[in-house]
Amino acid sequence: MEFVSQVVIWTLIGAIGVLGAFLLFSTMTIYSPPKVMELSAISTPVNFENAVSTKFSVLTWNIGYAGLDASEDFFMDGGTMSMPPNKEVVEKNMKGIKSFLNAHQTDFISLQEVDENSARSYGINEISEISNMLKDRFGYYALNYKVNFVPVPLSHPMGNVKSGIALFTKYKPLKVERWSFPGDYSWPVSLFQLKRCFIASWYNVENSNKKLVYVNLHLSAFDKGGTLRKTQLDYLKRFMLLEYEKGNYVIVGGDWNNMMPGITLHHFKFTTPLKYLDIYMNFPKDWTPKGWKWAYDPSTPSLRSDEKPYVKGENFTTIIDGFLVSPNVNILSVKAFDLGFKNSDHNPVEMEIELGK
Structure with missing residues (x-):
């Protein structure tokens, strides 16, 4: 004994x-990136435009590292899985994602959750595959998730992750920077969480002294009570107002991880138990600056819940992906594509705009 x-x-x-x-x-x-870091292009086209035209199109899509298709669930959302069952699933999803992007080559393409080398996507270099396909665009990539080993869930850990957000455009930028969002989780959780950021890019505009500032973002998702999201939004607000006060045009798009203003929890029908929905936050009241305009498609969800594989009408769905534009930008149209969450747990959103005087 x-x-x-x-x-x-x-x-x-x-x-x-x-x-x-x-x-x-x-x-x-x-991984401890600086507050602001200049990004170098990962792809440079032979032919490009030096200045943004007054009318153009933009698209944002969280591709869910090609591992969160309709057949998957995710442990952080109440499911059990940390990655797809095999590499073939990721390859299938990448094929579908690239097919859509190839068919919808807007002037700006913003992507989130693009893996470079992660166990959860079986080492497939997704950013390389996409940039090779969009080789007629300037491409930029900012890491926001770089961890040697994520030890959860304990039964089948996620392992190493190297992932980020990406921007592709046919216009030559004046500069492109990675801006770190302030705030983080407490230790030791912070060791295995994303280091949230946004990509800010500046462009000349045809027949104008103003600049276009285009931002791709991905806010926090699992911070209890939305504390980190509130800090990130306040930081972003200062940045975009400063650029607008300079006289620039400003477009901010991506995965906001907040339900768009005017969207309630019951905007779409669902049967998901409420215990899985505490991670979905309403957009903070009175945050939107006066005169700034939201662009999203209220008829089509951009996100589905991942507590189980997707079943239309059962999984919770909502709208957290879209754009915010400064008062001097006119929204011509906005459309979310209902892909049935076939290759990602998000749907892409496209917008057409016109720059004002």
Whole structure:
């Protein structure tokens, strides 16, 4: 009996030591990007336009690392899975994603959750595949998730992750920067979470002294009570108002991880138990600056819940993807594409705009 007790004690000591070493290593190697970092192009076209025309189109899509198609669930949303069952699923989803992007080559394309080298997408270099397809565009990529090993869920850990957000455009930018959002989770959770950011890009405009500022963002998702999201939104607001006050045109688009203003929890019918819905936040009241305009499609959901594989009318769906434009930008049209969440747990959203005087 005494021998068994000693084995248990030494096993516990060993486990604690391994855990301590793992946390120390994760702390020492944590991804810590600067507040602002200039981005270099990952692709440069032979032919391009030096200035943005007064009318153009934009598209945003969270592609869910090609691993969250309609057949998948996700452990952070109440499901059990941390990755697709095999590489073939990711390859199938990438084929569908690239097919859609090839058919909808808007002037600006903003993407979120694009993996570069992650266990959850079986090492497929998604950003390389997409940039090779969109080789007639300037391409930019900003990491927001770089972790050597994500240890949850314990039964089948997610493993290494290297992922980010991407921007593709046919216009030559004056500069492109990665801006880190402030705020983070407490230690040790922060070791395994995303380092949220947005891509800001500046362009000349035809027959104008003004500049166009185009932003691609991806806000936090699982912060309890939306505390981090509120901090990020306030930071973003200061940035975009400053650019507008300079006289620039400003377009901000992406995955806001807040239900768009005017969208309620019951905007679309669902049977998902309410216990899975506390991560979905209403947009903060009175946050939208005066005169700024939202662009989203109220008739089509841009996101589905991942507590189980998708079944239309059962899974919770809502709208968290879209655009916000400054008062000097006119919205001509906006459309979300109902793809049935075939290749991602988000649907793409497209907007056409015209720059004002």
